[in-house]
Amino acid sequence: GPGAHGRAATALPRTARLLDELELARATPASLMARWASAPDGTAVLGRGPHGPLQVDLTREGPHLLVEGPAGSGRTELLRSVAASLAASARPDRLWLLLVDGAGGERGEGLGPCTELPHAAGHLVASDPVRMRAFAQALGAELKRRAELPDPAAQRPRVVAPRTPEPEPADPARPLLPRLVVLVDDLDALVAPALGSPGRPAAGSVVRALEAVARDGERLGVHLVAATARPDRTAATEAARRARLRVLLDAPAPSPGPDDPAPGRGRLTHEDGRPATPFQSGRVTGRIPRTSTLRPTVVPLEWARMGDPPTRRPVRELGNGPTDLALLASALDRAARSVEADPVAPLAPDPTPR
Template structure:
């Protein structure tokens, strides 16, 4: 057998001392292999599925408290993981890390494109990634229930949810805006010149120093020295020692917050006659403050808009580096058309990755994953990932979101994770 290198010219090697059967086996073993990149790669990725289940993309086909606690324990640091899985991509799950690639995410798509379901999936995947004492979720339905449906209300079952605002009550909307503004101010005063991660790092170092003191010094505290170089201890009678960040029963003192807003454009430009119109401006100003200052304060914003032209001048649209654009639904959907949620995710580095949004409110029978399936496999696609088998919703059980919420509740109790307290308005 002759092997050429260099496109027809170059070194020619002759392989001998092997039988034709061995050479055939060797060639067939190499056939499925593909390079990770290159212009000659004819099969770089598998096609997107028609539909996707979020729990499958999270690796939680059977969501149990043990599997969730394992995910929480693998978080990068004490501030928790803030990774949101959007759905299935050509090479596996498509996700965004709000702490690294964010801090905010903007979802755009017309009516029927699956915006609300994608927001629900983002909320569910964030909850699966972070403990409820280190991550709080605030939900805002910007259309005030005018579009019908449940909106983000179904996500209130998640233990991470601390607020759910329906933009139809002006008084409640103003209270929410005041409470969110007060929380940003409180965090700014607490962090000082530091950002969220730096503050937590300093606190962990301080707590470790306190935890390493000998028993005789348990009632003292280190006082910052003045001009000298000697540290002095000041008594702290009547005070309790600071809690360890990762200890059971001691929640992180400053958790991350993620504000998820559906119909952001309806808040920016409310319709005439909308009951929430008088107070919409106060909520938008609070959300814009999150868009400007949230990165340093550990507060993230994930918003969905049906009319990008209405929100193009907002701080969120101008500052967001992560943007998901969903496709319009077909006028006459057929059996081969994808489910709502098909779109593209743009990363800060310019990459654009197609994805099929993972559904979390569907009802899928437990026996679906146990049924054998036979699918045709073409020889030239043997190296591709396995084809996803479509499943049929029978509507005879709880939703995936309800199953996940129940497992999250039990996992939180097991690790003594006290959920984040609701926001409180500033007092004059």
């Protein structure tokens, strides 16, 4: 939490790298397994705050997080960083990620790069009505499955320890379900689809499923992390009403100078009214440092071959090597195999007839 480390406040950097804030500059399977063993499930590092890495705990401070910010403010990148950070906090058999791009892929890659994380249980691009309805049915079935557990309280994030704690006997009939985090970019585009949008007729079914997550998720171990560019359109939703954690991202400078912050500058607010904490979002889709700059290539040139087309340079020298997110996903995948975590099964609609 803000100021929890007792460090002196420092000025925020212009930009921040998520892996540095996670202390995973060299993301290896060993370092990730160590983090899984020590980090509480459901914790996400948002970026760099005045006192170091700024972290939120969805289980204790949530259950839900709402990100508000205009175009160009860095909403999508922050959601990607939250997904990556959550994956770094828990094994994929203890935490699942469900990804939703509400604008139907109109704004580029969206949350697509996060499907490389072994924790991803599905990705909806809200443009195909058939897939949208199937997604809503699958999410509804997952909530129903959790609600029908013999003891739903076992899934609640706020569990009060008994006065005389005793180890509970293992009950194979009641496995502890993984925590599920549903990340939604462009929630406003789902709530108020554009006229003529192919997904418009089915958007209501997706919104109703997300409203059920916002309403019932706390007792079922399900969290909602949603971003909106139009808070006026989403203010009346359950997601907005029940989000105890909020991030407000600043509009980018009209003509940013070298000293202006990169997109992702914002403030974290809590429902309890404590002062807002400024921070710079951690970037996770930047290129890893050793490939982040163009390097000059020197090759001998023979006079007789002056008219030949230039030789293609190796890809690694073009500055388009793997992103931090791809690097992290690969290490997470290897770590998951090392601990023999069961692969995440995609969410599926309820097979029982209605």
